[in-house]
Amino acid sequence: MVIFKSRQPPIDLPTELTDWDWLFDSSYSPINNYPPSQLAGFQNAITKERVNWAEIKQYSTYIATALVKRYGLREGQTISLFSQNTVWYPVAMFAGLRAGAAISGASPAYNAEEMTFALKTADAKFLMTTPGSMEVASKSAEAAGLPKSNVFLLEGKLDGYTTIKELIEIGRSYGESGQSPAFNIPPGKKNKDVCAFLSFSSGTTGLPKAVMISHQNVIAQCLQIQQITPETQKKIMAVLPLFHITGLVHQMHLPILLNAEVIMLPQFTMEGMLNVICEYKLSELLLVPPILIRLVHDPIVDKYDLGHITRFSSGAAPLSEEIIQLLQKKFPNTGFKQGYGMTESCSCITAHPPEKFDYKYAHSGGAIVASTEVKILKEDGTEGDIGEQGEVLARGPQVVMGYLNNPNATRETFDSDGWLHTGDQGMVDSENMIYITDRIKELIKVKGIGVAPAELEDLLLGHSHVEDVAVMGIQDDYSGELPKAFVKLKNGIEQDTAVGRELIAFVQEKKVRHKWVREVEFIGEIPKSASGKILRRVLREKERSGEGRGVVVKDENRAKL
Known part of the structure; x- marks a missing residue:
């Protein structure tokens, strides 16, 4: 059995303390x-x-x-x-x-x-x-x-x-x-x-x-990240939303353990964030890819002296090779780290330790955090060794309890041996660093927030013009990904701009902003397997090549934001 274990010393995890007692009424x-x-x-x-x-x-x-x-x-x-x-x-x-x-x-x-x-x-x-x-x-x-x-x-x-x-x-x-x-x-x-x-x-x-x-999940994750956090980290900017797992752990719990000041931005604006970074002389910035993309592209950044920044910390979604290179070029005296995980792992399964803050490790999701094991499950059901790809499975004290009142989904994601099946494809190298190569799960990551295609498909199937639909993510410079709907219209409905705009508006009326459909493409048939599953890889190839493209209607209002 090939199990990749953390090379960090195990955490000393209290099992009797509540979250509140741990942070406010204990030796910690x-x-x-x-x-x-x-x-x-x-x-x-x-x-x-x-x-x-x-x-x-x-x-x-x-x-x-x-x-x-x-x-x-x-x-x-x-x-x-x-x-x-x-x-x-x-x-x-x-x-x-x-x-x-x-x-x-x-x-x-x-x-x-x-x-x-x-x-x-x-x-x-x-x-x-x-x-x-x-x-x-x-x-x-x-x-x-x-x-x-x-x-x-x-x-x-x-x-x-x-x-x-x-x-x-x-x-x-x-x-x-x-x-x-x-x-x-x-x-x-x-x-x-x-x-x-x-x-x-x-x-x-x-x-x-x-x-x-x-209570254990959050305590464990904080102790795991504390191990690999430099003692100089005494000011943390909370620009990410507090309801997100990153905000919960890294902006509201970990700083207390570190006795680090948290500077909160009530709402995000680029200018507001840059003003705060300069006012408080923040050295490490915990951000998500859409904000990092703006840091390297937005001309307003050049108006600020950001020479005091020593490190960028990223998470929630992958960062492209292009942006990593631009970040290093624009901020040459900085380091880079990121974490890989999800809500179901209470944030990080892996994260960069200090000795791996160099940009040459920026493509990695980091090293396995303390008291955590990772397994790579190949397509043939065998376990992958160093350098071999497969689904990433993780086990540790930060892996959550399951889904509330949803035993079927819990069984599908968390097996009886305690392994979390992430749905992500990746590999572990000889330095115990993880690399995520693809997402087996079809979640669309909009500004680091997961959007389930099925949720939007179910909604659009309820529209009177729609016969069939498939939703997938398309690349976007600022949001990372945005939803795109491939729509088969009912007989007699014209494939025109007016219908496309009607469908886009229909989603906007029913769903929160990050779930809005960026564009609609009309298609003759939704590609499906013999068992009826949508073949998203066929749609991804169609999107990549541009071949056989149907009528495409874009949300022009969103494009101007």
Whole structure:
């Protein structure tokens, strides 16, 4: 049996601690290792509002008490966070964890239909949001059966809604001796057995699935990444969305363990990000390929002195050879690292250790992280050796519990021996570095967020003009990939621009922005196997060669963004 093992020393993984206890009330906590004046925290890059780790411990205690004693929150219930990046997002998150709740993050770009689905799937009993998202939040809460009293504001004020700062005062009013006790792992269980987070992941079929992430998963991943993080990493820019697995681990948990200041951008703009990078003299930037692409192409970048940057960190989607070369040329005194993983592995299976920060390793997804094993499963069912390609399987303490209330999908992805079947094709070289060569799963990665073709296919098949459809990803300079629909129209429907625009608008009305179809191509027949499966490789070849191209209609509005 060929199993590739990590060359890092094993992590010392606590199995009895909850996420909250680990970060705020244990020997691992910076609160117990640094004087109060040296504690880092979360701060808003624009307003400068800031909360340090000790304040988060106090505020999360008060909020947990208010939710338990005033609003009836019980262990095991779910709190949904539906918000742009704000310092109060992690405060609310840790409050829920302290009370024994599970936290479900949702994209602030969701429409009411998608948010309702997220609330119902997670069986959320409480919802926390911001004024800018309240229109969608209130509609979806009503549709999911949440009373208005269980919808809270993370920041700002709106008539009829309780704010997080009011929750703090409610909790404080019970006095120090009246605070509800912190949740403990139940007797007979370990922290790997208790779900702490529900993170939505687009599987290869149907609607997004709720991934169950345990307390152990997040603790393990932080300890794994701490091992390979330079001690100089003391300032972290949080420009990536907090609901994403990267935001959850690398922007809200790992920095506390490192006692590193987190500078949060509420919303992304290129100019805003560059201003923050310069103001705070940030040396390492955790970004995704679409932002890195803009860094090398956008002329606005040349107006800024970015000589203090020492390293780029990338993840969520592959970065092309062209962009890697341009990045090194534009920023010659920098290094590069990235991680390979997914929501189902609580972020990284592999990541670059410091000795591999050179650009010559930039094409790799990194080395296997501590306490983790990787196996390569070839097409013939045998296990691949060094340099041999096959599906990447991973096993380790960061591999998640499974999918909520979806045993079939859980069995398909996580086998009985604990191996996560990633659906990605790759190989491991002699230096224990992984290279991802293809995606067996058909997920489209739009700005690092997975979009399932089947979800868009199901939607388009519901349109009165559509007989059959196949969706796949096409390359895009800024988003990495965007969805394209190959459509077979019903008899009598004209293959013209008006119909194509109607289909594009139909998707835009029903789906969140990153799922919008970039273009529609009309086709005589959708290529399928004998068993009826769409032959996407045939469509990829058709797209690559341009041969036999039908009428193509593009979303011209999106092209101008």
